[in-house]
Amino acid sequence: MFCTANGYSSDDIEFTSLGVSLQSEKINETTRRLYILNPEKQLRAYYCRNKKTSKKCVSRVLVDSPPADVTDFSCISKNLDLLNCSWTDPPSYRFNNYTLTFDVRHNIVHPYCTVKSTSIGTRYCTWDSLSLPRYRQQEETYYFLMKTCNAIGCNNQNFTVDHYSIVKPDPPANLKVVNIEPHSVTLKWKISSNMFDLLSCGVEHIIEYQIAGIDNVTHFHRVDSSLLPSKNKREYTFQLSNLPYAYMQYEARIYIKTKKAVKREFWSDFSYVVFYTASERPNRPPETIAGAFEQAVWQGMRTIYVYWKQIEKYEEAGANFTYKVLYIQGDKTFPIVSPNKQKSQGYVVITDISLKALDIYVSSSNTKGSSLTSSHMYIPSKQERVPLSLTSFSKLAHENGTYQLFWDDVENVDNYTLFWCHHTVSHICSGRMDFTVLDARKNNYIIDLPKEYPYQFAISANKGTSSTGMVWTTCDISKDGFVMYRIPASLHYDPPGKTSLRLKFQMGCALQNGIITGYDITYCPIALTSGYCDESVENMHMYISDPKQMDVVIKNLQPFTTYQVSLSVNTVYGKKDIEDGTAVFTTLEDTPTSPVNIVVSNIKSDSLVISWDPPLKSNGIIGKYVIYNYDKKYYVISFRDVSKRRVTLTGLQASTNYSFTVQACNIAIGVCSNASPDGGILVTTKP
Numbered sequence: 001m002f003c004t005a006n007g008y009s010s011d012d013i014e015f016t017s018l019g020v021s022l023q024s025e026k027i028n029e030t031t032r033r034l035y036i037l038n039p040e041k042q043l044r045a046y047y048c049r050n051k052k053t054s055k056k057c058v059s060r061v062l063v064d065s066p067p068a069d070v071t072d073f074s075c076i077s078k079n080l081d082l083l084n085c086s087w088t089d090p091p092s093y094r095f096n097n098y099t100l101t102f103d104v105r106h107n108i109v110h111p112y113c114t115v116k117s118t119s120i121g122t123r124y125c126t127w128d129s130l131s132l133p134r135y136r137q138q139e140e141t142y143y144f145l146m147k148t149c150n151a152i153g154c155n156n157q158n159f160t161v162d163h164y165s166i167v168k169p170d171p172p173a174n175l176k177v178v179n180i181e182p183h184s185v186t187l188k189w190k191i192s193s194n195m196f197d198l199l200s201c202g203v204e205h206i207i208e209y210q211i212a213g214i215d216n217v218t219h220f221h222r223v224d225s226s227l228l229p230s231k232n233k234r235e236y237t238f239q240l241s242n243l244p245y246a247y248m249q250y251e252a253r254i255y256i257k258t259k260k261a262v263k264r265e266f267w268s269d270f271s272y273v274v275f276y277t278a279s280e281r282p283n284r285p286p287e288t289i290a291g292a293f294e295q296a297v298w299q300g301m302r303t304i305y306v307y308w309k310q311i312e313k314y315e316e317a318g319a320n321f322t323y324k325v326l327y328i329q330g331d332k333t334f335p336i337v338s339p340n341k342q343k344s345q346g347y348v349v350i351t352d353i354s355l356k357a358l359d360i361y362v363s364s365s366n367t368k369g370s371s372l373t374s375s376h377m378y379i380p381s382k383q384e385r386v387p388l389s390l391t392s393f394s395k396l397a398h399e400n401g402t403y404q405l406f407w408d409d410v411e412n413v414d415n416y417t418l419f420w421c422h423h424t425v426s427h428i429c430s431g432r433m434d435f436t437v438l439d440a441r442k443n444n445y446i447i448d449l450p451k452e453y454p455y456q457f458a459i460s461a462n463k464g465t466s467s468t469g470m471v472w473t474t475c476d477i478s479k480d481g482f483v484m485y486r487i488p489a490s491l492h493y494d495p496p497g498k499t500s501l502r503l504k505f506q507m508g509c510a511l512q513n514g515i516i517t518g519y520d521i522t523y524c525p526i527a528l529t530s531g532y533c534d535e536s537v538e539n540m541h542m543y544i545s546d547p548k549q550m551d552v553v554i555k556n557l558q559p560f561t562t563y564q565v566s567l568s569v570n571t572v573y574g575k576k577d578i579e580d581g582t583a584v585f586t587t588l589e590d591t592p593t594s595p596v597n598i599v600v601s602n603i604k605s606d607s608l609v610i611s612w613d614p615p616l617k618s619n620g621i622i623g624k625y626v627i628y629n630y631d632k633k634y635y636v637i638s639f640r641d642v643s644k645r646r647v648t649l650t651g652l653q654a655s656t657n658y659s660f661t662v663q664a665c666n667i668a669i670g671v672c673s674n675a676s677p678d679g680g681i682l683v684t685t686k687p
Contacts, residue, residue, distance in 0.1 A: 001034040001059060002027070003048035016047045039063045066153030067096050070146065073159045076266070077167040080137045080194040085144065085161075086124035092150055099147045100125050101133070108145065109133040137198045139163055164201050165260040168268060169194075172236075172254045175271040182246035182280040182317070188235045189271065191256060195231075201259040202230025206267065207238060212249035214314060220253065230259060246317040247279045247366075279318030281371065282364035286311050286323060288375040289435050291417040291460025291467040297355070297382070304350045307419070307433050307470070308362050308375065318366030321345075326361040326374070329354065338365075344430040346421075355382040384466040388413065393459050394475035396515060401451030405473075406444045410461040413440045417462060419470060420447070423454040427472045454478075475507070477515065477571050491567060491583040498559045498590045498619075503583075504551040505567055516571055519544040523554060523565040526584070533564060543570075559590035559619040589620030592664045594673040595645075598681055605654035605686045611646040615664045615673060623667020630659050630680065639667060658683045 005013045008030070015022040015034040025033045034046065042063045047056045068090035075085040089096055099112045111132060113125035127135040136142075144159040172189040179186035187207075195203055205228050208220035215221075228236060240252060253270040261267070286308040294305040306325065322338045325348045339348050350358075358379040364371040388410060396404040405418070416438040421429035438445060449455050458470035494502040503521065521542040524533035533539060544552055557563065567581040593615040602609040614622065622642055627635040627649070635649060652658070659680030665672035 001046060001061075002031055003034070003057075004031045005050065006030075008050060008052065012050060012052050014049055014051060016049050017044060022046075041065070062151060064092060064150065064152045067092060067148040067150050067155040069155065069157060070148065073144070073146070073157075075142070075161050075166050077163070079170040079192055080167055080198050081135075082126055082128040083135050083142075084124055084126045086122050088122055090148075095150070097149045098123060100144060102142050102144045104136060104139065137194070138200075140200065162260060164199060164258050165262060166266060167199065167258045167261065168266045169203065169256050169258065171269045171271040172256060173271070174235075175252075175254060175273050177252075177273055177275045180275065180278050182278045183243045184239055184241040185243070185250075185252075185275060185277065187238045187240055187252060187254070187273070189254060190235050191232070195256070195258075196233055199231075199258055203256045204230070204259055205236075206255040207240065207252065209240060209243070209250050209252045211245065211314075212251065214245075243277055245314040246277050247319065248314055249274065249276050279366060279368050281369040282311065282315060282317050282321070282366060283371065284311065284315070285363045285371045285373055285375040288360070288362060288377040289417050289437070290377070290462040291469055292377060292419065292433075292435065293360075293379050293467075294458070294470040295379075300355065302350075302353050302355060304353060304358070304379065305347050305428070305470075306350060306360055306362075306377065306379075307347045307429060308377075309434060310346050310432050311364055316364070316366060318368045321364070321366045323348075324363050324365050324370060326363075327353075328359045328361075329356050344428075346429055346431065346433050357381040357384065378465050379469075380466045385468060388461050388463060388466060388468045390459065390461050390468050390471040392475070393457070393471050393473050395457055395473040395477070397454070397476070397478035399451065401449050403447050403449065403455065403457070404444065405447070405457060405459075407459055409443050410468075413461045413463045415440050415462055416442065417460045417467075418445060418447075419458040419460075420449070420455050423456040427456060427458075429456075477569075477573065477576060489567065489569075489578050489581055491565070491581065493583065493585060496557075496585050496587045498588045499555065499557045501554045501557065501563075501565075501585060501587070502551060503554060503565060506550060507569070514572065516547045516569055517545075518547060518570040519549075520568045520570060520575065521552065521554070521565060522568070523563050525558065526562045526564050528562075557587050558617075559587050560621075562586045589666055589668050591669075591671045592619045592622060592666055592673045593617045595625065595662045595664050598660070598662055600660065600681050600683050602648075603683060603686060604652075606652050607648055607650045608652065608683060608685070609646065609648050610660055610662075610681075612662050614645065618664070618666075620666040620668055622664050624665045626663045626665060626672065628661045628663065628680075634660070652685050654685050655687045656685050658685070 001015070003013055003015060010026050010028065010030055010032050013032055015024045015032070022034060025035060027033050040063065042061070044061055046059050046061055049056045070087045070090060073085065073087045075083060077083045085100070098115045100115060101109050101112045103109060113127070115123050115125055117123055127133065129135055140163050142161040142163050144161065146157045146159065148155045148157070170192045172191055175187065175189040177185050178188050191203060205225040206222065207225045208222040210220045223240065225238065228238065243250065251272055251274050253272045255267045255270050257267045288308045292307040295302050308323070322341065323345060325337050327334050327350060337348050337350070339345050360377040360379060361374040363374040390410055391408055393407045394405070417435055418438055419433055419435045421433040422431045424430055456473065458472045460470055461468045490506050492504045507516070521544070522539055524539045525537055526532065527534040542552060542554065554565070562584065564582060564584050567578055569576045569578060595612040595615055597613040599611050600608055601611070610627065623639045624642060625637040625645070626633055635647060637644065637647060659682050661680045663672040663674070
């Protein structure tokens with residue numbers, strides 16, 4: 001590239017591009033040359049600039065090559081209604097011009113397609129039945145001719161497309177269910193007329209179904225549809241059989257593709273239909289097991305909770321599902337009962353039943369009838385249950401859903417049954433109950449359950465036909481902070497003394513050694529106005545570090561004071577409060593302290609007035625005050641007037657010395673305080 005300086009020298013001019021001065025060669029006194037060896041592809045402006053006048057002249061330079069090959073040419077036919085072929089531009093610094101057409105039987109079709117462009121730079125052409133040229137739907141192979149040109153040159157390419165392998169059909173139409181059985185349905189649908197009339201190779205089907213509430217939402221069961229005809233002018237019919245559950249919601253989906261298509265993108269979108277299978281009677285009764293009952297006796301009659309493991313929801317098989325419970329006592333058959341659906345489908349309550357043995361039969365039932373078989377449970381009489389006894393059953397819960405269970409050994413049992421369900425305050429399994437049988441030699445068990453819910457547990461000891469029935473955990477220690485509920489921790493105490501109390505307690509927990517590390521005892525005087533700890537006095541604490549120590553003497557208490565004492569348990573998982581672990585007691589009365597602030601006033605020759613304040617610590621009920629002159633009782637204020645604490649002493653002698661003291665007396669224990677701490681009040685009457 002050359003640049004000549006008109007009227008100036010070659011030293012006054014330079015080449016620039018993109019604001020940068022470029023190195024150039026001086027040819028003569030007025031001309032310079034810019035030479036770049038092997039330049040990169042570019043479209044760029046170069047300037048010849050007069051450095052003295054700042055005038056410029058510009059040359060635009062294009063360095064390029066003829067268009068590269070299109071490498072991603074592809075086509076898709078939408079149900080043989082519209083053919084769309086698309087590609088992306090090869091790299092180029094100038095706009096590529098395209099002409100695209102196809103030949104039919106070696107004849108090039110005109111006019112050329114008008115190439116369009118999307119917002120993301122994809123080029124495409126489309127043909128349909130109304131376009132010029134029109135879409136040839138029955139051509140099995142398309143031969144496309146593409147010419148790509150830019151400022152440098154042109155590139156010709158040919159593309160061969162297997163037409164019927166790139167057709168994406170419309171979804172099946174009019175999909176419906178025409179016959180419904182408990183485990184099968186008949187499906188009917190149609191394919192578009194284009195697929196039947198124009199597609200020589202025919203179609204293939206995918207048929208699949210999903211079970212609502214059971215299958216993952218992304219999972220479908222695929223069935224064999226290979227026997228369906230590739231073409232069918234009328235409706236297709238298919239029996240979807242071997243459906244596992246009656247009275248269950250399903251979704252069926254059907255896709256089609258041409259037989260020549262091999263890529264997933266050429267399967268049609270799916271058509272779907274949702275249906276319920278028909279009902280049938282339940283296939284089985286619920287599971288029962290020895291000991292699955294809980295009972296209470298009142299006035300010689302029993303109330304019994306009878307439990308079972310509910311069948312799965314998908315096994316109910318029909319509307320209005322419930323359980324029917326028949327119970328027989330001796331030769332008497334009682335009316336069938338069903339559970340209260342508002343509470344739970346997992347148990348029934350039998351009331352006002354005698355202490356004799358019971359046979360329980362439980363079946364599953366819906367509108368189609370009851371299961372052909374029933375589960376049986378035997379509930380022993382009171383006499384049969386006497387030899388068996390389970391007194392302690394404890395639970396240790398961990399945050400990860402692991403539960404450790406402990407219980408006292410029961411002699412001469414065949415096995416234990418362990419029950420569990422979601423935790424409720426009432427210890428009634430309102431949801432689903434599960435159970436397992438444990439060996440008679442066991443007295444502990446570890447089980448892992450989902451950590452999203454807290455669980456409660458019961459256990460029964462079984463021997464032959466006899467069983468204790470369900471015994472709920474009586475001790476519950478939970479790492480996640482649940483309150484320890486229904487712990488048989490009893491607080492007792494010996495008769496209180498004046499300043500001390502012996503507290504006794506008993507834990508009903510069957511736990512491994514080391515779980516309980518000690519006991520915290522907190523006690524405080526109670527405010528008379530509220531019944532709670534007196535906030536003006538600091539709470540007092542004692543700690544027992546020996547888990548086997550079950551009593552302690554609390555000392556330094558105040559006489560005639562009501563205290564509240566509370567027990568909590570220290571465990572390896574932290575401090576646990578105990579429900580009902582509180583007792584209230586009152587210490588005995590004691591000798592009161594002496595009255596204070598004794599004052600003598602209004603002294604006359606034969607009388608004077610004496611007053612005082614009550615003792616700082618009455619240590620009981622003050623029943624009387626006694627006034628002494630020296631060591632002789634002079635005056636007594638009885639219980640009726642004890643609140644006055646001001647009297648006039650009369651009958652005194654004039655000009656006489658007196659020494660008065662006041663004693664407070666606890667009437668309940670008959671003891672009086674010592675003389676006033678200041679000694680007698682010395683007084684001389686007037687003349």
